[in-house]
Amino acid sequence: MNKAFTKNPKRFTLSGAWKRVLIFLTIFGPATITAVADNDAGGVATYSIAGAKLGYPILFPLFIITILLGVTQEMGMRLTVITRRGLADLIRERYGVRTAVWMFFALLIANMGTIITELSAVKTTSAIFNLPPEPAVIAIVIISFVIVTRGNYRSTEKVMLVTILFYITYIISAVKAKPDWGMALSNLFYPHGVETTPQYLKDYLIIGMGVLGTTITPWGQFFISSFAFDKKIEKGKVAYSQLEAYWGAFLTDFFSFFMILATASTLFVHGVELKSGEQAALAIQPFAGELAGVLFGVGILAAGFMGLVIVSLCTAYALAEFFGLSGSLDDSFRKSKTFYYFYIIQLLVAMLVSFVPGISLFKLAIITQVLNAVMLPPVFYFLIKLTSDQSLMGTFTNRPFQKWFAIGCTVVIVAASVFMLGALFIKL
């Protein structure tokens, strides 16, 4: 290949646009994977409930969520590509060991909760499709174990990108549900078309905040940074990575759109109540057909798998960064022992917990949500502080507008998490 280039330089010269596309493909991955993983099994459940309970108008917040997700992910991405360190690295270096230890333990517990949620979603979904639940969970844990420990960065990234393709099942499910396209698209810009009772408005606010809370998470901030670090993206390509961050945010909410659509055009329209998000695959079958239901279930399995791998990896990366151990998917098992062991132990613990009968998933979700809400303000504080630090970022610091916009977004996100919490406690 290279020889051909040197022999006939003119013939193979790429036009500017094509060259840019190729460069984009070389950095493509971390932001897209992180963003789509934000729609993990818990995310899908939340979107399903949102669609079933509130119908098309809940599509409206997607627009804001996309912007918030894009802005926060871009900061993390830029920080890593420019400083060549992960977010956890920088927190330890700038804010000392105490902060590092607290953040790590909070992240560890919150992530553990998230991982258990993913596995119980896998369990419920397989039960719905008459698959034996326990073996299904064991199988998905083994697959997660093998792809990370036997592969390297590139192979893991590829597996994750392929998993993203399975999210297309939501699109098909939504189309099969024969939605009212006009209503769907117009509701993206302004919410309308339902009777706004006080109860509806209250639910709208709570669930809207919940949708935001499941999409923008502390682990997402840590993971995009660690994963971009592990990809070793060159400084010069930072613009492409920033672009990818926004593209990832768009793609995520593109899928979210169809998740909501699938339940809104069936369950909401027919006034069927959805008890839990995991039941969505079964619930939509009478209206959208068996295929749509099965595909929706496949989508949940893919989301659970993705969340499982990404969130466990996130904690393992954070451990390595906070405490300076070697931790890269490109390292051999022997070289990054602690990193890999940590990854595996999380999977095993989550698996065992998910097997415990009668464990309250609802309480688990609350603990996870509390920790995430508590962590979000400091995480964004660090992120904004670090990306505004000239000694770190050089000419790539936040511009004043960017900084204030980010602060504004943070306030919204934090308010959403706190609000969510309040709502959860009131429900208790």
Next chain:
Amino acid sequence: MAYLSDVLNRTVTDLDGNYIGKIEDLIARELKEFKHPIVDAVMIRTKKQQRLVPYSTVTSLFAPVVPLNCRIESLPVYEPAAGDIYLSRDVLDKQIIDTDGARVVRVNDVELMRVNGTLYVSNVDIGLLSVLRRFGLGGTTAKLAAALHISLGPNAISWDNVELLSHDPFMRLRVPADKINDLHPADIAEILSDMNQLARGQFIESMPVEQLADTMEQVESDFQKTVLETMDNEKAADVLEEMEPDEAADLLAELSKERSKELLALMQKEEAEDVRNLMTYPEDSAGGIMTTEYASVPPDVTAEQAIRVLRETASEAETVFYVYVIDPTEHLLGVFSLNNLIFADPSAPVSDFMEKRVKVVRLLDKQEEVAQVITKYDLLAAPVVDDHNVMQGIVTADDALDKIIPTAWKKRLPRFYR
């Protein structure tokens, strides 16, 4: 010894006790002639700005409130220089990478050591214990670990084993990462000497006996004594067994009569016998500095058999470079070197190629005389015999020359321990 994390954020006052500010950082400078940087200045964070004052104005850095020896109006100013190391900004919490750039661990703390009024940066702390100490849990954890017999892993890397990279936020190890788990006994000796009594006791507790014995051989006798005093008799006896008999004998001679008797009684018979014999000779005689562990073969074996014999019996010997030929009643007949052995015809008896005119020393020969024999004939070791030419042991060149020409670092070491 103190830790950087203890010093940071301490309140600084002037001569009259007026509040100046809090310690923000310590500034150190690397020296050409010495491997540990010295602390030159203190950065104080006042309400309005950061002030750099020379370390010489600090009366005592390790007091709960740090007083300066001048007034707030006339604080001297330290001029920053190019090679300055800001210990908190540049070193604390930074990533340590190994020689291939792989991440190893982070700097959990920086150890400082005061020698004759000068403050040196001695070690970089990497242990889990130092993380916990920064949480105020150091003492509890150390006690817990000691009670459960858990080793908390390597604790520190000597400053000269790391280098600060000026353009990267890293510190690089000068030795491969897998080597830091087994620090050279000399390094451990240095760490031990830096520790306070309590920490030292816990560290010793966690160390395997063989490693401890190797370490003990590296330190000065005064210090050996203090270390031995922190151990209970059982452990001390185990360590003495593992040490070279000559070193063990010297050490026991330093202790009180009763303690040394107690320890000898606890040691294995064979080792105790060796040590007891050695102790009967004056400390500066050949008998006092010799070791009883040497390589020997009977005269009737062939070169090939000799190699096998050595392999089976000589692993304990201090040096196998010289192999002594002794008859069943241990009379010294000759000596050959490993060179001789390797190039000899495998079937040739050792008596064919051994050197029969052996330069020997007597048990009561003075150390100086032994050293002279060794230097004159360019030997690596000299055999020690009694009046009947019965082999008693050997004196290796380093043991003979040791006390006559102390090496540079040994000369410096005692001062370091104060």
